[in-house]
Amino acid sequence: MTEERSGDATASREAAGSAAGHARGSGPTVVVAGGGTAGHIEPALALADAVKRLRPDANVVALGTPRGLENQLIPARGYGLELVPPVPLPRKPTMELLRLPLKVRDSVKRTRQVLDRVGADVVVGFGGYVALPAYLAARGRIPIVVHEANKHPGLANKVGARFAARVAVGVRGTPLPGAEVVGIPLRRTITTLDRAGLRARARQHFGLDPDVPVLLVFGGSQGARSLNTAVSGAARELADAGVGVLHAHGPKNTLAVREFDGGPAYVPVPYLERMDLAYAAADLVLCRSGAMTVAEVSAVGLPAVFVPLPHGNGEQELNARPAVEAGAALLVEDERLSPAKVSELVVPLVTDAERLGKMSAAAVGLGHREADEVLARMVLEQAGSHANAGGNEAGGP
Template sequence: MTEDLRVVIAGGGTAGHVSPMIAIADAMRRMAPGTEITAVGTDSGLETRLVPEAGYELRTIAKVPMPRRPSMDLLKLPFRFSAAIKAAGRILDDAGAQAVLGVGGYVCTPVYLAARKRRLPIFVHEANARAGLANKVGARYAQGVGAAFGGTGLPGAKVVGMPMRGNIATMDRAALREGAREALGLAPGVPALVVTGGSSGAASVNAAIAGSLADLSAAGIQVLHITGRDKVVLDGEGNPLAAPGYRQVEYVDSMDQAYAAADLMVARSGAGTVCELAVAGTPAVLVPLPIGNGEQRLNAADLVAAGGALLVADADFTPEYVATTVIPLLLDNAALERMGKAASSQGRSDAAEVMAAMILDSLGRQTPPRPAVMGS
């Protein structure tokens, strides 16, 4: 087959949806140069920035969430949802789509249904251990389903791991460490704790770290605190929190540097974070989001069972926990080394290529088989 392929990719909202979507698109372009890729998202998610930055066209449709209680929005839902499906269909037609890939989020359900109406092959990637509603719909009609974790319950799902972009998938943590610390303003040779609540931040984690600064400083530990967009941590006088060896930033674009620089990371257990920690081999303390359907605790299960991370409930992640568990661990190099090796044993870095091959093969562009790649 010599003609260029045309694929529409859909997903959005958070980096947890957008990053794997872009990783699969990148892999398709590497494996079948000339592939035309159009992304579909909403006008309010991170895709509005990340997709154009990655070099892909972004088309948007209206976000149609399910109202949580009876209201006028609930009465309007059928009309809004129908309009979203029609808008998605117009994008598919304009792009001349030959296949559709969805990774989850509000935008995907209208795209899946528009693709089904046009008899286009549908492919789904589910990032979380517990599948979201959109991907449950898409998987019913899908020609291929990939999952980052087992047990999603999606029909025909194949565990492929988490698609991730090359800077993390191929990273060498030890080789990057010195340059990463310099780039992130961390000193060499000093124990480093990196804290992140994801792109949106985590107010409870931020508060616990703020309450632990005196103990961390006294132990000789430096902290890079990634607070999340618009979540600057303030002191009692309303100024940005400051202390010796402590630096806060709202966001880090190059998370491979954060994984490399950290001796230990404190993080939410979003699916992308868990899988990237494993590929990087970075020891972690995982604090699952306490709301939602419990998928973050499930996301962390395999990494924790392997010994690559500790799990602590959000309510239990307190300054006392930092003092009694986090600080002693950061000062125990042997324990950190064991955790890093255990994390690496769970890492899989070829998911983007596996998903890309699944799509391209279905369109007649044969690709060589790719064996599973385990470890960092």
């Protein structure tokens, strides 16, 4: 509790600084709402960076929840973070559903106070627990821009799109009104990555052998047990084939891997803070297929074996399909992933330089490398309209 109160105080000070800057007329204030998971936070941060490149005088403030990953990622990137109560939406009828209207009302009230204090000119939502109260707090008062990365939009973005000024989506066929395909905003360290030029430095950074094929493994920000079990269980076969491994197992998981004499390094890490270097170090990646992951892997031209998350509405398999159909990736169902599958499928692939080259070339053109700045211009246009109109002091619903 002490840490959360401290975080609240810090976020309030940072937001107050943003509000003061806005009061001096230094530039538009953009509020981004994309807390909870890296899949929501990273596009929001990529947008924030693009906004600052295009308008260095702009103020960017992020909304988040007390327990989300944004508490680590957003301050580390230099942006102010305001914490508001989350609105988790139950999937089934429960007592929580009956209490939901009160939770929504409280969260919207707190969020509206933040928007007023920082002098928001536009609210940009990326879905997730914090987006719904942001949309409802801004409705009728501040322009809203919605970004949906997945083909199947979540409930928050379905609601927000109904009264948004602009709706941007990552892929064609996303069923939201007025959807404009812009792609998924990615960090410039990813879209401008020179994998070949950084290879030696990246491998040295992680303690990997400089001249052997390297397999990169990760299961999202929290790791994935099935990936951990399958790849670590094939450690001998990987070592015998001369394959090095960089394996992010997740901060809440542990991974014990036996070392084999004469084999390349198998490097387990809890979390990858430098994804650019991880991509540069690798010849092949085995990972989940969240929208953000697929976009990044495709942008850097890294051949992939995607293992979609077996839960939810099947969106991760949909995310992977374009890369698979283009020949840039393979797809393995989670229930079929095993040490034996890694041995029979992944080991021959990661050691086949010619095939990997063809897969890498096939990834070219799959993504939208300029999505960050395209979305930023859209957002700044809405912010400018609001600022020129002198804001909306009439209040919302």
